[in-house]
Amino acid sequence: MRVTVLGYQSPYPGPGGATPGYLIETNEAKLLVDCGSGVLSQLGVHMPIYELDALLLSHYHHDHVADVGVLQYGLMVHQLFGQRPADKPLPIYAPALPEQQTKTLTYRDATRFFPLEEQSQLVIGDVHVSFRRTDHGDGDPCYAMRFVANGKTIVYGADSGPGTNWRGFVDGADLFICEGTYLDHNRPKTPNGHLSVRQAAELAQAHDCRSLLVTHLFHGYEESDVLGQAEAFVAGPVHAARIGLQIVL
Numbered sequence: 001m002r003v004t005v006l007g008y009q010s011p012y013p014g015p016g017g018a019t020p021g022y023l024i025e026t027n028e029a030k031l032l033v034d035c036g037s038g039v040l041s042q043l044g045v046h047m048p049i050y051e052l053d054a055l056l057l058s059h060y061h062h063d064h065v066a067d068v069g070v071l072q073y074g075l076m077v078h079q080l081f082g083q084r085p086a087d088k089p090l091p092i093y094a095p096a097l098p099e100q101q102t103k104t105l106t107y108r109d110a111t112r113f114f115p116l117e118e119q120s121q122l123v124i125g126d127v128h129v130s131f132r133r134t135d136h137g138d139g140d141p142c143y144a145m146r147f148v149a150n151g152k153t154i155v156y157g158a159d160s161g162p163g164t165n166w167r168g169f170v171d172g173a174d175l176f177i178c179e180g181t182y183l184d185h186n187r188p189k190t191p192n193g194h195l196s197v198r199q200a201a202e203l204a205q206a207h208d209c210r211s212l213l214v215t216h217l218f219h220g221y222e223e224s225d226v227l228g229q230a231e232a233f234v235a236g237p238v239h240a241a242r243i244g245l246q247i248v249l
């Protein structure tokens with residue numbers, strides 16, 4: 001499996017930047033995971049957008065879904081150009097709630113919505129995907145995703161506060177893509193559905209992960225600060241997200 005960081009910033013893209021979006025590729029599948037602001041332009045750096053096999057959305061906050069509408073327009077146009085079969089809508093797997101948010105995910109023949117619940121299990125090409133609800137948001141679900149292919153496991157933690165139950169989901173992952181929204185200096189006293197970089201590293205270490213990609217970062221953070229505050233993770237390589245970063249497992 002190969003992961004490419006298309007966007008990682010939050011809550012908004014810095015100059016030339018992008019909010020969360022990750023391309024996960026195997027021999028048999030090209031999956032876009034979240035589709036934030038600026039992600040579509042970054043996706044085109046790596047592949048034609050019409051070759052995607054599926055889009056998976058963790059939740060409906062703007063920084064994770066802002067480019068869905070333009071992706072739908074793009075696919076519609078590529079169907080008109082004959083580059084994508086007109087009868088092959090892109091599946092969008094996304095939380096079933098809030099229902100209002102799901103209404104726009106089926107668009108003409110370009111995309112088709114499939115509801116996700118925590119028990120959902122998907123097989124897309126050679127990739128098996130399962131889900132775990134995270135501690136995030138105001139009552140609406142946000143799902144972390146576990147991707148297994150060719151004997152390797154990637155867990156995308158989505159947005160997740162310290163109340164998430166990771167047991168049996170992230171343990172032993174070859175790569176944990178974990179949010180680290182805060183640095184020590186701006187971490188709120190009361191948890192609010194997010195982790196700090198320091199907490200992300202402690203979590204990955206406690207669950208025996210083999211490598212860590214810290215993401216969901218404010219665009220102004222220094223990479224040296226992110227890596228420095230991820231010091232608790234010593235079991236393997238630590239990466240600070242940046243656009244275009246690729247990790248091959």
Ligand SMILES: O=c1ccn([C@@H]2O[C@@H]3COP(=O)(O)O[C@H]3[C@H]2O)c(=O)[nH]1
Nearest residue numbers: 010011061062063064159181188192
């Ligand atoms: O106390 C707060 C509240 C919010 N935020 C940012 O706003 C974003 C809102 O969407 P999100 O939940 O995907 O991510 C959040 C963070 O990036 C923050 O940094 N500190």
